[in-house]
Amino acid sequence: MMNLLAATVAQGEEYSPLAPEPAELVVGSLAFAIVLILVGWKLVPAIRKTLEERTEAIEGGLDKANKRQAEAEAVYKEYRAKLQEAQREAGRLREEAREQGAAIIAEMKEQAQVEARRITEAAQAQIEAERQQAMQSLRAEIGAMSVDLAGRVVGESLEDSARQSRVVDRFLEELEGRARTQEQITS
Template sequence: MGEVLWENIIVSILAFAILYFLLNKYAFGKLFAIMEQRRELVVSQLDEASKTREQAHVYVEEQKQALNQARQEAHEIIERSKQTSNKQAEQILELAKEEADRIKVDAVREIESEKTKAVAELRGEIGSVSVKIAEKLIEREVKNDQAQEELVDQYLKEVGGRS
């Protein structure tokens, strides 16, 4: 072990230099190019993933806004429906009230008409009863006041019983 073989060291250095030169000329360029392509691919994939994540975030926000808008529109539709149904209920009640008032007016008018007819009939009957009393008075030729009072009482009873 003592001796260093300088010839072997020089040959090894020369072989290493030739190998380095050949690798540099034929292999390192392609290897570094492949590594650079791989690095660019990884960078582009990271950029694309970042853009996709941002797009997903934007999409999620848009969907949230669309959902909120849909909820708001649904709420507005429900409110409009409530207002419409309230207005319809009020209109129905108003129409019912008007119909009830009309029926009431018609009933009052009919009652007045019947009352007028009844009064006319009563007057007619009173007239005929008065004629009958007069006939009876003439027939009897009542001479005392007591008999006249009895006829008037009888007449009042007849009229009172018919009304």
């Protein structure tokens, strides 16, 4: 190159660093064409193949993502449906529990009323039995006293049981009649 520069300056031509030599231009053009052919023949198909693989991978990933998103939406909808069904079931169970509670309360009230009636009836029966027993005991005592009193008044003994019974019954009937008459007067 130095020789070329010296030869150009010796001829009186002006040297331009931007203007290449024709021989360099031919050699550079040939080298560029060879590199271009090699790149087009070997590298471009490999680059295209790599780009196609990446495109397919990206598209496949997008398809998978879309499918998974659709699956997720389906699962979400199913979850929401199950949640709503569970809420309806819970409401139904609460209502059933309320109804059962009301039925149990009504049944318990009824049982309590039946038990109260039974206890009241038993108490009344016991009171009536005790009253009857007291009446019989009182009749026997009053009868004995009235026979003794009548025997003293009459001056004779009323030992005969049939006679005693008639006297006692008459006396008690008179007492009961007087009691009824007084009740009617006070009423």
